[in-house]
Amino acid sequence: MPPQPWPAPRAGAPLRAEVTVPGSKSLTNRYLLLAALADGPSVVINPLQSRDSRLMLDALTVLGSTVEHLQDWEDSGVSAVRISPLPALSGGAASDAEHSPAAERSSQASRASDAGAELSIDCGLAGTVMRFMPAVAALTGARVHFDGDPEARVRPMGAVQHGLRDLGVEITGPGAPAPGGEGHLPFTVHAPEGITGEEITIDASASSQFVSGLLLTAARMPRGLTLRHIGESVPSLEHVEMTLQVLAQVGVKVSTPAKHTWRVEPGGIPAFNVRVEPDLSNAGPFLCAAVVTGGEVTMRGWPIASTQIGRRWTDLLPAFGAQVDEEPETPTTVTLRVRGTTLRTPGTVDGTAELTPTVAALAALCQEPTLFTSVGHLRGHETDRIAALVAEIRRLGGSAEETEDGFKVTAPVTHGGLVRSYADHRMATFGAVLGLVVDDIEVEDIACTAKTMPDFPKLWAGLLAETSLPGRHG
Numbered sequence: 001m002p003p004q005p006w007p008a009p010r011a012g013a014p015l016r017a018e019v020t021v022p023g024s025k026s027l028t029n030r031y032l033l034l035a036a037l038a039d040g041p042s043v044v045i046n047p048l049q050s051r052d053s054r055l056m057l058d059a060l061t062v063l064g065s066t067v068e069h070l071q072d073w074e075d076s077g078v079s080a081v082r083i084s085p086l087p088a089l090s091g092g093a094a095s096d097a098e099h100s101p102a103a104e105r106s107s108q109a110s111r112a113s114d115a116g117a118e119l120s121i122d123c124g125l126a127g128t129v130m131r132f133m134p135a136v137a138a139l140t141g142a143r144v145h146f147d148g149d150p151e152a153r154v155r156p157m158g159a160v161q162h163g164l165r166d167l168g169v170e171i172t173g174p175g176a177p178a179p180g181g182e183g184h185l186p187f188t189v190h191a192p193e194g195i196t197g198e199e200i201t202i203d204a205s206a207s208s209q210f211v212s213g214l215l216l217t218a219a220r221m222p223r224g225l226t227l228r229h230i231g232e233s234v235p236s237l238e239h240v241e242m243t244l245q246v247l248a249q250v251g252v253k254v255s256t257p258a259k260h261t262w263r264v265e266p267g268g269i270p271a272f273n274v275r276v277e278p279d280l281s282n283a284g285p286f287l288c289a290a291v292v293t294g295g296e297v298t299m300r301g302w303p304i305a306s307t308q309i310g311r312r313w314t315d316l317l318p319a320f321g322a323q324v325d326e327e328p329e330t331p332t333t334v335t336l337r338v339r340g341t342t343l344r345t346p347g348t349v350d351g352t353a354e355l356t357p358t359v360a361a362l363a364a365l366c367q368e369p370t371l372f373t374s375v376g377h378l379r380g381h382e383t384d385r386i387a388a389l390v391a392e393i394r395r396l397g398g399s400a401e402e403t404e405d406g407f408k409v410t411a412p413v414t415h416g417g418l419v420r421s422y423a424d425h426r427m428a429t430f431g432a433v434l435g436l437v438v439d440d441i442e443v444e445d446i447a448c449t450a451k452t453m454p455d456f457p458k459l460w461a462g463l464l465a466e467t468s469l470p471g472r473h474g
């Protein structure tokens with residue numbers, strides 16, 4: 001029996017709340033991966049704990065890293081995770097917790113790989129696991145099989161697979177691409193001779209993760225990597241920027257010698273401790289709750305200089321008529337206050353990438369049309385988000401149509417109904433935002449929000465509960 005749909009809570013009044021969101025998915029999974037490539041055990045503080053980050057940790061464990069969960073990092077009340085380097089890179093079992101179950105699994109992984117057995121990585125539906133981990137697997141010399149959810153098997157993988165082949169890695173299995181063709185899960189990675197190349201050209205127009213996935217591992221390639229993108233522009237370029245910044249932060253030498261060309265120098269990665277910023281993309285639905293209900297939502301700890309694409313909320317929300325104020329808080333953070341006034345569309349929004357479903361919830365409540373441009377690659381996200389958004393807006397009585405590189409919302413939704421989530425966490429939260437102001441919205445499979453925010457229903461209920469606390473906000 002499929003689970004019952006989730007009745008999206010309707011806001012009876014303008015919402016007034018303070019929200020805290022968990023750590024960034026994109027930063028967490030980059031830091032976890034780099035910790036496994038570092039010269040010694042590294043600590044990731046305030047990591048996201050969700051399906052995508054668990055899949056990343058499991059993948060690193062399969063390759064032999066050990067993972068230690070720390071509940072309360074240095075009495076700060078914040079959790080952390082300590083990762084030991086991959087034994088294949090550090091020349092042996094790497095943790096001081098040698099007799100732990102994790103260390104035992106690590107040595108099992110090493111033995112399995114020594115014996116030529118195939119290791120297996122489950123990517124779930126996580127783009128960061130399926131696009132980032134094949135290059136790491138190639139470094140270990142083990143034969144590693146990659147697969148994932150049925151929805152993941154249609155996500156594009158070719159650029160990573162071709163790129164690795166050009167670096168001397170064998171890519172085989174049902175999802176391995178023909179020369180020049182598209183590839184997908186499942187496939188097997190094996191580099192018995194290690195990485196032999198150092199310069200490749202890929203077409204990353206379907207996902208920025210192709211670039212990030214190869215660059216993240218490149219310092220551990222014998223001669224580093226020069227990676228060139230050909231084809232249309234790289235989408236979600238902010239995420240490449242994040243990769244470069246994170247690499248530099250942990251001491252890897254990176255440069256951009258030409259447009260769409262990146263160079264990573266070979267070398268060790270000193271062990272590091274880092275703290276993960278809150279997930280600004282996941283903050284989106286909560287901030288939009290203020291915008292659509294005409295309320296006020298406050299978020300402390302908003303990073304002043306972030307590479308996350310969610311930094312764009314401070315421009316996007318005013319473009320939809322909201323008032324956004326920033327109050328100084330610490331040298332690196334501000335308190336963000338979003339006040340909803342009259343919702344209006346800016347007409348066109350460009351390159352909103354993973355923010356798109358949340359922005360689409362705003363657009364679906366505007367009287368005037370909104371055109372979404374430069375988001376064609378969303379067809380390869382958790383689901384075909386262009387088709388899904390158009391279908392769900394129409395199902396709720398609105399009008400929307402697909403365009404070549406995006407879609408257009410031409411008339412607002414008029415009634416409630418069941419919002420399909422297509423296993424996509426951001427489609428589920430799209431439904432939640434609409435449900436605040438449209439009667440009788442239900443969301444199918446709200447549990448899919450566990451991909452990046454396992455506590456979403458609870459956090460969302462908390463958002464509404466705060467409003468009803470008398471006198472709390474004056």
Ligand SMILES: O=C(O)C1=C[C@@H](OP(=O)(O)O)[C@@H](O)[C@H](O)C1
Pocket residue numbers: 025026027127128206207208209212235236239353354377
């Ligand atoms: O590198 C990353 O962490 C991500 C890159 C983006 O992928 P695309 O370039 O495929 O949009 C983004 O949408 C995804 O949620 C996370």
Ligand SMILES: C=C(OP(=O)(O)O)C(=O)O
Pocket residue numbers: 125126127128354381382426452
């Ligand atoms: C596109 C997304 O995820 P993934 O990392 O799986 O690509 C997303 O979170 O919106």
